[in-house]
Amino acid sequence: MMVIWMARIVVPGELLAGSPQRIEFAYVENGRTYSSVLGLFDEANPRVIPLEGPYMPAQYDIIVGIVNEVKFAGYNIDINSPYRGFLSAKDSRYEHKLGDVISAKIVEVDEVKNVDLEGARSLKDGEIIEISPAKIPRVIGKKNSMLDMIRDATKSEIFVGKNGRIWILGGNSALAVRTILKVEKEAHTTGLTERISDFLKQEVSK
Amino acid sequence: MEKPKLIIDGKRLDGRSLDEMRPLKIQAGVLNKADGSAYVEWGANKVLAAVYGPRECIPRHDASPYRAVIHCRYLMAPFSTLDEHGRSGPNRRSIEVSKVIKEVFENVVMTEKFPKTAIDIFIEVLQADGGTRCAGITAAAVALADAGIPMKDLPCAVAVGKIENEVAVDSGKLEDNYGDGDMPIAIAPRNNELLLLQMDGMFTKDELRKALELAFSVFPKINALQVEALRAHYAVKKDEVDRGD
Numbered sequence: 001m002m003v004i005w006m007a008r009i010v011v012p013g014e015l016l017a018g019s020p021q022r023i024e025f026a027y028v029e030n031g032r033t034y035s036s037v038l039g040l041f042d043e044a045n046p047r048v049i050p051l052e053g054p055y056m057p058a059q060y061d062i063i064v065g066i067v068n069e070v071k072f073a074g075y076n077i078d079i080n081s082p083y084r085g086f087l088s089a090k091d092s093r094y095e096h097k098l099g100d101v102i103s104a105k106i107v108e109v110d111e112v113k114n115v116d117l118e119g120a121r122s123l124k125d126g127e128i129i130e131i132s133p134a135k136i137p138r139v140i141g142k143k144n145s146m147l148d149m150i151r152d153a154t155k156s157e158i159f160v161g162k163n164g165r166i167w168i169l170g171g172n173s174a175l176a177v178r179t180i181l182k183v184e185k186e187a188h189t190t191g192l193t194e195r196i197s198d199f200l201k202q203e204v205s206k
Numbered sequence: 207m208e209k210p211k212l213i214i215d216g217k218r219l220d221g222r223s224l225d226e227m228r229p230l231k232i233q234a235g236v237l238n239k240a241d242g243s244a245y246v247e248w249g250a251n252k253v254l255a256a257v258y259g260p261r262e263c264i265p266r267h268d269a270s271p272y273r274a275v276i277h278c279r280y281l282m283a284p285f286s287t288l289d290e291h292g293r294s295g296p297n298r299r300s301i302e303v304s305k306v307i308k309e310v311f312e313n314v315v316m317t318e319k320f321p322k323t324a325i326d327i328f329i330e331v332l333q334a335d336g337g338t339r340c341a342g343i344t345a346a347a348v349a350l351a352d353a354g355i356p357m358k359d360l361p362c363a364v365a366v367g368k369i370e371n372e373v374a375v376d377s378g379k380l381e382d383n384y385g386d387g388d389m390p391i392a393i394a395p396r397n398n399e400l401l402l403l404q405m406d407g408m409f410t411k412d413e414l415r416k417a418l419e420l421a422f423s424v425f426p427k428i429n430a431l432q433v434e435a436l437r438a439h440y441a442v443k444k445d446e447v448d449r450g451d
Contacts, residue, residue: 009440011433012314012351013359013396025356027316034396036316036356038436051440052242053354054260054320082260082323112271112321134354188440 007042007049010035017046025050040188051188055081055133055163057106057115064128064161065117067100077102077117080130080163085115092120101128101167103159123159126169129177133164135187139180146193150179153200175203209384212369218381220249224374227364227424232344232435234352242353244435246345249378250335255345257353260323268324273317275324278308280342282331287379303339304329310343310363310392310401316356325355336379337365343392343402348432352439361401362428363392366417373413375420389414391421395429398422 010016016026017033025037025048035041039050057063057079065077065085075096077085087096087104096102101124104117131139139160140147151158156171168176179200186192212219222228228249237243240256247253263269280303284294296304307329315325327350329342340363347361367377368387382388387407393400409417 009437011360011436012357013394014433027358029358029397034358036358037354038351050354052352054241082262082320084262 007040009038009051010041010048011038012036016041016048021046023048049188050134052132053134055079057081057083057085057109057113057163059106059109061106061162063104063106063117063163064123064159064165064167065102065104065120065163067096067098067102070096070098077104079115079117080133080161080165081115083113083115085117087117087120091118094120094122096120096122103161103167123167123169126157126167127173127177128165128167129180131164131166131180131184133162135184136160136162136164138187138192139166139183141193146183146196149193149197149200150176153204154179172204175200178203210380212381212384213372218369218374218378220378224372225420225423227376227427228378230344230428230431232348232431234348234435234439240349240353242349242351242355244345244348244352246341246348248337248341248344249376250333251331251338251341252333253338253341253345254330254332255342255349256328256330257325257346257349257355258328259325259353260320260355261326263322263324269322271321274315274320274322276308276311276315276317276327277324278304278311278327278329278346280304280307280329280331280339282334282338286331286334303342306402306404307339307343307346310361311346311350311357313399313401314357314359314361314394315350316358319356325350334379336377336382337390339363340365340390340392344428344432348435351432351436359394359396360429360432361392361394362425362432363390363402364421364424364428365390366421368407368409368413368417373409373416373420375424387413389417391418393422393425395425398425 014035020028021033037050039048065079068078069076074088079085102120104120107118108116154172154176156176157169159167231247233245236245242257331338343363366389367381367385369385389405392402
């Protein structure tokens with residue numbers, strides 16, 4: 001099978017442009033733009049897509065978290081990031097126990113990366129898998145296309161957190177897990193949607 | 207052991223000329239559980255580097271609200287040399303080497319992007335043959351890039367030695383032990399900024415100039431191999447895709 005690369009692989013310190021440009025994961029020095037991470041550089045539509053990296057919490061992201069600590073004022077939530085989230089008990093409609101898996105929205109991230117969460121819901125039963133947060137956009141696809149395709153084929157309930165955690169319940173969950181891991185592994189190639197579509201058809205008809 | 211003759215007919219003990227580097231092999235992403243890793247074989251040196259983070263800083267009081275702190279641990283395995291290295295664990299020499307390596311990376315990693323966290327670099331020397339801190343820096347740079355940590359550049363390093371009054375690049379263990387001087391140099395290859403310059407023994411002004419000249423003549427080769435290792439790591443994944451795994 002032919003696989004065409006989406007873009008060129010760049011390494012930290014590699015020259016991207018001779019002129020200063022505002023690109024995420026790049027920096028400008030002496031009027032030139034350099035990459036700061038190992039990633040893919042899309043020359044036509046200048047942007048750098050990192051191949052690896054931690055999850056950096058951002059406002060309005062929906063994440064899958066695990067309750068790490070229960071305190072009087074609220075909960076400390078592990079959000080698969082260098083930083084931990086905090087869910088205030090005052091804003092929370094439900095009570096959670098240590099180890100509970102929840103989905104929540106990030107309402108605020110301050111300058112020292114204190115992460116405030118809101119709208120937490122328990123994700124009961126099911127399983128969670130962790131993939132590289134840099135690859136989440138590919139699992140979702142354009143206008144949810146990839147995710148809808150996997151949901152249709154496996155009849156599983158799938159909840160994707162921006163932080164790289166994916167919660168899966170029911171249906172052919174084993175196939176869902178395999179498909180998502182395949183998407184993660186091949187995230188940096190083109191023609192992925194068609195390949196996954198073929199893969200799912202093949203697996204479902206087995 | 208008596209001092210061996212280090213240069214015979216313009217050739218060094220292992221048959222190299224004065225401006226020739228030992229063979230270097232770099233592999234990225236060798237460890238599954240680390241966020242980033244690299245393995246370097248440089249002559250008889252075998253060095254493994256692993257990077258974890260950015261992650262919560264432990265101990266907490268070390269954390270800075272302004273930037274990530276870098277922790278570095280360079281260690282030689284007890285079996286890494288012929289001589290007895292005693293029990294494993296940090297010693298006076300390895301604590302110093304860890305400190306200078308940490309400072310190399312503090313100058314290139316964009317630590318201000320990750321306040322309150324720590325980035326942990328582990329460098330394990332499995333087999334030593336002179337120039338291990340340089341091999342360690344070269345490996346750790348690849349491991350950091352593999353972990354997806356933003357950096358301004360991919361540092362590389364080499365040691366220049368003074369043997370029998372000649373300056374020679376990439377000194378090996380015997381040249382290090384019986385030579386007259388040793389100078390590990392690390393740079394940021396993008397703008398040739400010096401990140402590390404240590405010196406053991408005596409170098410005249412001209413010898414220092416010559417040493418830098420020799421080091422800068424091999425840096426492009428080292429850097430190319432580092433970049434190649436990172437690209438190859440993702441090319442492997444491409445092959446798996448082609449096979450349809």
